[in-house]
Amino acid sequence: MTGPAAAADRGQERHQEATEFLTRLTRVLLRTSGEGAEQIERSVRSAAAVYGATADLVVVLDGATVTVASQGRTTTKAVREFPEAFRMDQVVALKPLLADIAAGRLDVAEADRRLTAIESARPPYPGWLKLVGIVLFAVGFAPLMQPTWYEVWTTAVLGAGTASLAAAAERLPRLATVLPLVAAAAVSLVTLEAFARTPAHGGPVLLMLPALFYFVPGDYLSAATAEMAAGFLTTGAIRLVYAVFLLIQLYLGVILGLVITGRSRHALFDVAAHGDLPRWALFLAWIVFTVGTVLAFAVPARLTGPLLALVYVTVGVQAGFTELVGEVGGTFAAAVVLGGLATWLAARPAWPPRIVLLLPGFFTLTVGSLGMRGLTAVAGGYPIQGFHDLTKMITLVTAIAAGLLLGAVIARRPATGP
Known part of the structure; x- marks a missing residue:
């Protein structure tokens, strides 16, 4: 498929990928939000800008709404996750991921794979x-x-x-x-x-x-x-x-x-x-x-x-x-x-x-x-x-x-x- 229809499909796909990743990122950041909500907004908005999108968040203690706008489309997602401070290894692993995203070294797919690896990683100690x-x-x-x-x-x-x-x-x-x-x-x-x-x-x-x-x-x-x-x-x-x-x-x-x-x-x-x-x-x-x-x-x-x-x-x-x-x-x-x-x-x-x-x-x-x-x-x-x-x-x-x-x-x- 070529022409405007193909471009529209590619735009829809890129928008969906960015939305899904930013939603998952919000969930992980919310789980580790020991310092409060400000860091969540800053990190998600920065990642969104790298992928050609804008993100608006409304954050409460155990949830957030994420509105992602890109490719002429807007999607709002609700996230529920309770903050806890028992997996600091995941917090440590998130920092280089966010740095690589900000530096433009990762596309959405690779960033999503690394985020999945962080979420699924076993605790460092038995x-x-x-x-x-x-x-x-x-x-x-x-x-x-x-x-x-x-x-x-x-x-x-x-x-x-x-x-x-x-x-x-x-x-x-x-x-x-x-x-x-x-x-x-x-x-x-x-x-x-x-x-x-x-x-x-x-x-x-x-x-x-x-x-x-x-x-x-x-x-x-x-x-x-x-x-x-x-x-x-x-x-x-x-x-x-x-x-x-x-x-x-x-x-x-x-x-x-x-x-x-x-x-x-x-x-x-x-x-x-x-x-x-x-x-x-x-x-x-x-x-x-x-x-x-x-x-x-x-x-x-x-x-x-x-x-x-x-x-x-x-x-x-x-x-x-x-x-x-x-x-x-x-x-x-x-x-x-x-x-x-x-x-x-x-x-x-x-x-x-x-x-x-x-x-x-x-x-x-x-x-x-x-x-x-x-x-x-x-x-x-x-x-x-x-x-x-x-x-x-x-x-x-x-x-x-x-x-x-x-x-x-x-x-x-x-x-x-x-």
């Missing part, structure tokens, strides 16, 4: 190593709650339980929907019955939190704040509501533990035990934490060293500035430095995307745990302490989001060319 990673992630965080050997070994036991539940949830979708609730109830029950029998070992919530930190939505809280600051009000508001919903699940799980054990709500006292960990153990804890993050979130192993360096920089800046200007100022300063370094490094082709570089350093700022401590303190009959923690959570969430945004603005290269 399932049992992910379980180990979740335990190490919790154990490394434990000294930040209470610098005691008791906190460390009880966290190892409780973390093994939550890791097992996380593994089971991958095979049982119904469990996955209520996983924070179930994990918190199990941890609460074991802690109250076996580990929190005396104030000498610290408050029950302080013993529970490290094992539950894997489920605490600190990243959602900060991403929601950043999205609203950037003008994505609907997406940010939905993400914020979902983060609060996850915190409430954790809170209800802890309360269920009280109900099952028959303990008084005053058993949720918030008292820290006397620290007995040496300084070298506190220093090594961040290595354990970073290795756990790499394994739990499927980060390529070659990035362990750089991520550990960013963790130590974040911890050092936070500690130093906290001494000078207080906790909020120290957290803000650490977020600025972390955001700036991550943005500067991510701009280099050989480095992974910004969200991967931010991940372990961000977790060290421990935002979401304050929200859970606040809710459980209120439930335990300590309203002043509870509202103090909740207020601090709101303040620190804002400080972290603003700090990361400021660091990115400072480090981002100015646009050049048209």
Whole structure:
């Protein structure tokens, strides 16, 4: 077939190929949208321009509409995908793909094949190593709650339980929907019955939190704040509501533990035990934490060293500035430095995307745990302490989001060319 009809068919085919690829790209980016909606729009529109199309997106937390215009045709597609941060290897693999598309090195068919390979790739670590990673992630965080050997070994036991539940949830979708609730109830029950029998070992919530930190939505809280600051009000508001919903699940799980054990709500006292960990153990804890993050979130192993360096920089800046200007100022300063370094490094082709570089350093700022401590303190009959923690959570969430945004603005290269 030749002439206008053949040209029209070729145009229709090219439009359909571009639309299908951009829709799939949106779905993958939405699944990995830990930093918010802005990156999705930028990446999809840039790819569309390379293939002679324009793309308009309306993004919410778990979905998007993609309108693609090319070859005199317009098509709108709806995408549903829930964001999660458990396959950072796919996030890392997306960066060179997007770079090759932007450089014009891939046609639509080849770009689609590479995207398929990224989606279908197996996780870099076997399932049992992910379980180990979740335990190490919790154990490394434990000294930040209470610098005691008791906190460390009880966290190892409780973390093994939550890791097992996380593994089971991958095979049982119904469990996955209520996983924070179930994990918190199990941890609460074991802690109250076996580990929190005396104030000498610290408050029950302080013993529970490290094992539950894997489920605490600190990243959602900060991403929601950043999205609203950037003008994505609907997406940010939905993400914020979902983060609060996850915190409430954790809170209800802890309360269920009280109900099952028959303990008084005053058993949720918030008292820290006397620290007995040496300084070298506190220093090594961040290595354990970073290795756990790499394994739990499927980060390529070659990035362990750089991520550990960013963790130590974040911890050092936070500690130093906290001494000078207080906790909020120290957290803000650490977020600025972390955001700036991550943005500067991510701009280099050989480095992974910004969200991967931010991940372990961000977790060290421990935002979401304050929200859970606040809710459980209120439930335990300590309203002043509870509202103090909740207020601090709101303040620190804002400080972290603003700090990361400021660091990115400072480090981002100015646009050049048209």
